Amino acid sequence: MADDFRHYTVMLDEAVDALECQRGKIYVDCTLGGGGHSELILKRISPEGRLIAFDIDEEAIAHAKERLKDFPNITIIKSSYTNIKEELNKLGIDKITGGVILDLGASYHQLTKGERGFSFSKEAPLDMRFDMQSDFSAYDVVNKYHEDDLVRIFSEYGEERFSKRIAKKIVETRRTAPIRTTKELADIIISATPRVKSHIHPATRVFQAIRIEVNNELKNVNIVLHDILDLLDDGGIISVISFHSLEDRIVKNIFKYESQKCRCNEMICKCPPPRIALVNKKPIMASEKEILENPPSRSAKLRIARKIC
Ligand SMILES: C[S@@+](CC[C@H](N)C(=O)[O-])C[C@H]1O[C@@H](n2cnc3c(N)ncnc32)[C@H](O)[C@@H]1O
Known part of the structure; x- marks a missing residue:
């Protein structure tokens, strides 16, 4: 296959370590892209564990299918991560027992391949569709x-x-x-x-x-984070990388709200218990070494939470 797909996976170890991968559990990669995070998850959970991966970009899926062809325990779905509930339901999965990773935004391939129309420095039709x-x-x-x-x-x-x-x-x-x-x-x-x-x-x-x-990016992040919190089993982990402050604010606010003991501000609180515990209060940033090797990683922020009920 002629494959010109390029992507530098950001915070590979940090984002996957956060998932505390265990064999036998179910994991979801909502943003397969070049398959970098998926590959490391698969190495850690195989052969018993299972990974379901989503993307809407055919070029990403074609590349990742080839890269991950030796792992029989991955199911790649061409669908928006906002369909996660329906798609997992079709597979007979009602709970994500291990964890979920989201690496938001565009891949290096999308941003730099001229014809995709994301870049103002390359002449191309106005496009910018992930799908x-x-x-x-x-x-x-x-x-x-x-x-x-x-x-x-x-x-x-x-x-x-x-x-x-x-x-x-x-x-x-x-x-x-x-x-x-x-x-x-x-x-x-x-x-x-x-x-x-x-x-x-x-x-x-x-x-x-x-x-x-x-690409409806901010609305989609909002939708999927709520769906993931519904789907995660107790103890399951969500690991989210965002690249700009607008995305990070959504992740931060949802995590903050869902981890608070009281969300009603009434004198007698009737709030149900928090659904998640924050693993890190401040976002994790890429290391200096990574930023030197891949400068765009300087904007990345990683937030991690654990489902607690
Ligand atoms: C930053 S890249 C992911 C890179 C990947 N983690 C890796 O290591 O190679 C983000 C990917 O998310 C995909 N994406 C964006 N919106 C999506 C959506 N609503 N549903 C599924 N995938 C989406 C993009 O097409 C892109 O391939």
Whole structure:
């Protein structure tokens, strides 16, 4: 198989050690990607343990299938991790006895393969879909969204301070002809923003915002974390790596809420007991060595929790 798939697995040992892998138990990798975390889990749980892995990207799945072909105890599912309940149910699994790993965001392959349209430095059609069979892409966001919605997503998902100017310029430009490529969009963003000293390209935040919108990333994280907490058996572990503050905030808040003894603030508390215990209060960051070898790992944050009831 011609395989140009590249991904540098982030916090491999830290995220998998957290799962305290045991043979005979069931594990789930919600974000298979290049199969890096899955491979280490399989090495630790085989032959008796079982791993179910999800991804929506066919290129990732094709690569991981080849990489993990010697492990008969992995089931790879092309479906969103938001379908975890239905998909495990189809397999006759009602409880995840071991643990779950989520390595959020995009793979190196997705971000750097020009044709996928994630990068403003490579000319390509506006795409940014993780799932290449989806019929909703960056083209639809850029050319069909109302100006107010563009402002909202650039502000909320990109934390872009020139959201209004950029949205206005996009809407003006697309009146003449649709905006079709990454380069056209990047040029519009550059022309709409004042020159300010910054170490990041002016299009970085808007591209991040569009990617999050196209793939429903933040909403999906919210959904899947609640589903995982329902599915995890007592003692089961959830290990989550996030790459930007918006994702990390969702993980942090859900973990905090679910681990609190009281969530009602009433004089006489009637809250059920907390469902999880935090394994680490502060997120674990990549080591200096890893950051030197793979600089994007500097943004990664790992949070771990254990189901307790
Ligand atoms: C950072 S990569 C994972 C890399 C992997 N842990 C490794 O070591 O090779 C994230 C993966 O999650 C996938 N993904 C994103 N949203 C998803 C969703 N809703 N359901 C399933 N997979 C998703 C992406 O397609 C991508 O392949």
